[in-house]
Amino acid sequence: MSLITRLGSALLVLATVLPFAAATYGNGNKGENCKDNQFWYEAKSCCLPSGGPPAPPPPPKGHDCPPSSHYWNSDQGCCTPRNPPPPSNPPPQCRSGWFWYGNLHMCLPNNPTPPAPPPSSPSGGYGGGGHGGYGGGGHESGNGYKRHVHKRAAPLCPNGLDACPISGLSATDYECVDTAVELESCGGCASLGQGQDCTAIKGAWNVGCEQGRCAVYTCTFGFKRASDGQSCIPL
Structure with missing residues (x-):
C-alpha cells in the first residue's frame, strides 16, 4: 500500500471519529470535566x-435552603444540592413556614410579611392558635411550630417544649424547642449532645422528625431508603 493511500485511509478514519467524539462530549457527558469529588448539576x-462545602455561607435574610439536602451557593445565588438529586427529583423539603420555589431554587416564607405575635401568647407563634408558621396554608413541609428565644430569668417553656441552650450565645440564653418534631434536635437538645440531627443523615434528600425519631422520606441518587425508614443505604 502506497504512502498516499495510507494517509488517505487515516484521514478518512479521523473524519469519521472526530464528529462522533465531539457530539458525545457536547451532548451526552456534560459532567466529564467535573472532578472526582464533584457531580454535574443539570x-x-x-x-x-x-456532600457540599464544609462551611457554606448562611442564606441572605428572607431566604432559606432545605436543611437536609441543600446549602446556599453564593456563586449561583441560590440553593444547590449537597448530592445528586434522586431520579424522581421530588421537591426538597423546606423548614416549617417556608415553601420551595423551584424556578428560583430556594425556600421563601409562605407569607413574607407575617403579623407580629401576640404580646401574651406563651405557645402561639405567628398566625395564632398555637400552630406557628408564617400564615399556615398547605405548603408547610413539617409540623407547624415556632421557636421562641428567652432569657433564663423568663418563665419556663410552655408544656411540650424543651429549654435548649443556644450554641454561640450567652450561657443564659436558651430556646424553647419541640424536640418531637425539630429536625436538628430530634428527640433532645442538640446543644446538650442529645437527640439526633436529622439533616445530617448521609444520603438523605427529604427527612422529618416524627415523635422524636428521624424519618427519611427520600434519598439522593446513589442511595436507597433503609427498611426502617431512618437512614439511606449506598447502592
Missing part, C-alpha cells in the same frame, strides 16, 4: 462538590 449547568 439545573444550573455546573459542577458541585459532593
Whole structure:
C-alpha cells in the first residue's frame, strides 16, 4: 500500500471519529470535566462538590435552603444540592413556614410579611392558635411550630417544649424547642449532645422528625431508603 493511500485511509478514519467524539462530549457527558469529588448539576449547568462545602455561607435574610439536602451557593445565588438529586427529583423539603420555589431554587416564607405575635401568647407563634408558621396554608413541609428565644430569668417553656441552650450565645440564653418534631434536635437538645440531627443523615434528600425519631422520606441518587425508614443505604 502506497504512502498516499495510507494517509488517505487515516484521514478518512479521523473524519469519521472526530464528529462522533465531539457530539458525545457536547451532548451526552456534560459532567466529564467535573472532578472526582464533584457531580454535574443539570439545573444550573455546573459542577458541585459532593456532600457540599464544609462551611457554606448562611442564606441572605428572607431566604432559606432545605436543611437536609441543600446549602446556599453564593456563586449561583441560590440553593444547590449537597448530592445528586434522586431520579424522581421530588421537591426538597423546606423548614416549617417556608415553601420551595423551584424556578428560583430556594425556600421563601409562605407569607413574607407575617403579623407580629401576640404580646401574651406563651405557645402561639405567628398566625395564632398555637400552630406557628408564617400564615399556615398547605405548603408547610413539617409540623407547624415556632421557636421562641428567652432569657433564663423568663418563665419556663410552655408544656411540650424543651429549654435548649443556644450554641454561640450567652450561657443564659436558651430556646424553647419541640424536640418531637425539630429536625436538628430530634428527640433532645442538640446543644446538650442529645437527640439526633436529622439533616445530617448521609444520603438523605427529604427527612422529618416524627415523635422524636428521624424519618427519611427520600434519598439522593446513589442511595436507597433503609427498611426502617431512618437512614439511606449506598447502592
